Amino acid sequence: MPIRSDAQKRWVELEFLVPGTPEQVWHAIATGPGISAWFAPTTVDERAGGKVEFTFGEGVTSSGTITAWEPPTRLVYEEHGWSENAPPLASEFVIASRSGDRCVVRLVHSLFSTSDSWDDEIEGFESGWPGFFQILRLYLRHFAGQNAAAARALRAAPGTHAEVWKQLATALGVHGPNLGERRSAPAGAPPLTGTIEHVQQDDETCEVLLRLEQPAQGIALLGSYRWENKARVAVSLFFYGDRAADIAAELEPRWRAWLEARFPASAEQKANA
Template identity: 85%
Template structure:
């Protein structure tokens, strides 16, 4: 969607439909355990003036102050210092009930600046959310309110993200995916068996979403995207149920070692030295 602007800010809006009651959707998008189940490890002090803290791995983190808390319909928080020299960033979620046991979620990202020098970052916010929204849909449809934990791995690739995706997809047995297909990772990769639920290929991202049978019930988001003058490859595997934390803790080191062996971070650094 195009970037909008007025005399105080520049912003983008996204809307998406998810299954569930407003109360279920609210718990998923406005509480620490809920956000952690489909996006990033998060803690939340659930009140106006409370803190939201996100952990993205590899030392990356962000925090914001809750400026609106209206269960089960509206959450807004504001982040300062999220990037060096950046203007304040406000994020708003609005939940509206729809027919058929679904809800409409409206997301608005606003930068409090009139300058267009931050538009690339705004567009990056817009392109980064859809894959996680697909995880959210599956979580609400199949695993709502269950315990959750995630195994994550991230590395760089010194070339185009489409080429990075080709290598990742081949190595994980998800090349040329079709919706509804059952796919299995080949020998040598961490265990991964599931059904293809979503496929995205564009200039901004290439990704496949699997609803997992093995190694445990969950969702795997596998993808690549441009990053500065390189590409990044990312694996996020969300596990649900009573043993989610144990499964994630066991498999995250395996995923990180596997990804680093195929996409060494130092190779990308050398290529750009």
């Protein structure tokens, strides 16, 4: 949707349909264990005035204060200092029940500024959510309420976005993906077998979403994206069940080492290190 504005703020709205009752969806988007199961490791002090904190890896965190806590229908939190010199940012989630144990979730990101100088960031919020919404849908459909743990690996990669995606997809056995196909990573890559559930490929982002069988039951988001006129690769793995934490802890360093070997630093990156 286009960016909207009034005399106080600029904002963007998104809506998405997910399976589950309002109570199940609320747990997934408004509690620490729920958000951690499909987005990023998160802690939530579940009350108005409480703190919500996200951990994105590589020392990057973001935190906010809950300004509206109305289970199981509405959550609002406000972040200050989320980017250098940035105005406050409010995020509002509203859950509306639909027939057949489904819910519509409306998300509004509001930036308290009348200047268009932050529009790129607002558009980035809008483009960044769809892949995680797909993970949320799979989580609610297949793994809702289970113990969860995530493993992540990120890597800056030399070359164009298209070149980097082709390298990553080929190395992990997901090049030329079709929905519903079962794919496995070839020898030399960490273990990865699953069914393709979602594909996105455009000038900014290329992603494949797998519902995993191996190395354990879970979800994998494999992708590359533009980053400061360069390219980055990202692997996000979500595991569920009693052994989820052990599996994630074992595999995260393995994936980081594999990405480092597959995408070695360029001479420029080494010089700036």
